[in-house]
Amino acid sequence: MYLGCQIMSEKNSEIKDGLELKTGSKLATEYLHSECGATISRNTAKTYQSYLRGYIEHLDEISVEVLSAKSQNVRSYLKKRARHGRREGTLRLDLTVIKGLYKWIRLETEKEALIDYLSLENIDIGRFRTPPTIEREPLNKDELEALYDELDTFRDRLMVTVGAELGPRNIDLRKIRVGDVDFEGRTISLSDSKARDRYSLPxxxxxxxxxxxxxxxxxPTYPFSEDHDYVFPSNQGGHLSDSRLLAIVKEAARNAGIQESLGESWMSERQKDALGTDADIREWKKVTVHALRHTFGHLMEEAGLSPEARRDALNHKSTETTEKYYSSNATEYKELIRELLHKERDNDDN
Incomplete structure (x- = not known):
């Protein structure tokens, strides 16, 4: 179902449609208001607000308005981001969002900006010195089995199984409801919080x-389980929190001896506030809840499913997204998971 994007003004305390977006600039917020629900989704708008907020804060620091900014101001912002350890992909998204703002100003408003959005095409992100990209890795058969062995409860093992066999995101795994499971049709209806829709998998x-x-x-033995219909309840009632599910997976991976550090990244003050930490550096771990989604994607690839089939199973909007994040080398996955959808497990080798 379509949900339009209602964005609060910078001074209005009312939150409409459960969505609050602030950029620090009335014009930038109007841009998101205009595009949300038309060319970008609600969740994309929420992501864009963070990137725009950083850019607006930079302009404020140098006493420059959005309309009076020049291309060199954008370059100086990207240079600062690179110095703070932002990776190339982040800088590219920075530039995409900023360029989108000035394109909207030029084509859809009567305001005049000094920046021609086409001139931003000349900024070469590849020239900035950025850390190498952190590559997410799927779990192989031995790692997945070691992870299972260190999970303490039936609930935790079943959550990891569903995560690896169906590939939902963290929030969507935690919010599966009893009514989403169709035992007669052998399907589960999953939410896609990123796209704000639903899809089913066998x-x-x-x-x-x-x-x-x-x-x-x-x-039924869990406290308060009769008060809600989440498949995987918390001991305190309701569904598990994001941090609790992540802690369960990380602790099991550490105990199994399969946890690795994939790299580090610099955290902004806003990110530190969101994560509730004073640390300046964030360490990226190999085994997370999202690693189960990568495992599912690679499993399908190795099983020979087409990009279109994998796109639908991952609920991506395009095969390009699927290929970007789920393309692997010839890793052996025949016995990675007990079964692939309705196919029998292949036990003839390995």
Whole structure:
């Protein structure tokens, strides 16, 4: 269902449609208001506001307005971001968002900006000295089995199984409801919080049996489980929090001896506030909840599913997105997961 984007003004305390967006600039906020629901989604608008807010803060620091900014001001902002350890992909998104703002001003408003958005095409992000990209890695068969062995409860093992076999994002895994599981049709209806829609995937007979056993025998023993319909309840009631599910997976990976550091990145003050930390550096770990999604994507690729089929299973909007994030070398995945959707597990080798 389509949900339009209602964005509060900079001085209005009302939040409409559950979405609050602030950029520090009335003009930049109007840009998001105009594009959200038309050319970008709600979640993209929320992402863009963060990038625009950083740019606006930079302009404020040098006492420059959005309309009076010049191309060199954009370059100086990107240079500062590079000095602070931002990676090339982040700088490219910075430039994309800023360019989108000035394109909108030029084509859809009566205001005049000194920056010609076409001139921003001449900024070569590749010339900035940025750290290497952190490459997310899927789990191989041995790593996944080691992770299972260190999970303490049936609930935690089943969550990891669903994460690896169906590939939902963290928030969507935590918010699966009892009514989303169709045992007769052997499917699960999943939310896509990023695209704000839903999609269904088939589940294997084995996974269906485990889910049925969990819902009828184990789940009712959790406190407050009868007060809500989340498949994977928290001990405090409701669904698990983002941080708790991530902690469960990371602790099991550490105990299994499979946790690795993929790299580090500099954190802004805003990011530190969001994560509740004073640390200036964020360490990126190999085994996270999102690593299960990568495992699912690579599993499908190695099983020979077409880019279109993988796109639909991951609920991506384009095959380009799927290929960008889920293209691997010839890693062996035949026994990575017990079954691939409705296919029987291949036990003839390995």
């Amino acid at each position: 589940i294997s007979d084995t996974l269906a049996v485990e889910l049925k056993h969990w819902l009828t025998v184990y789940r």
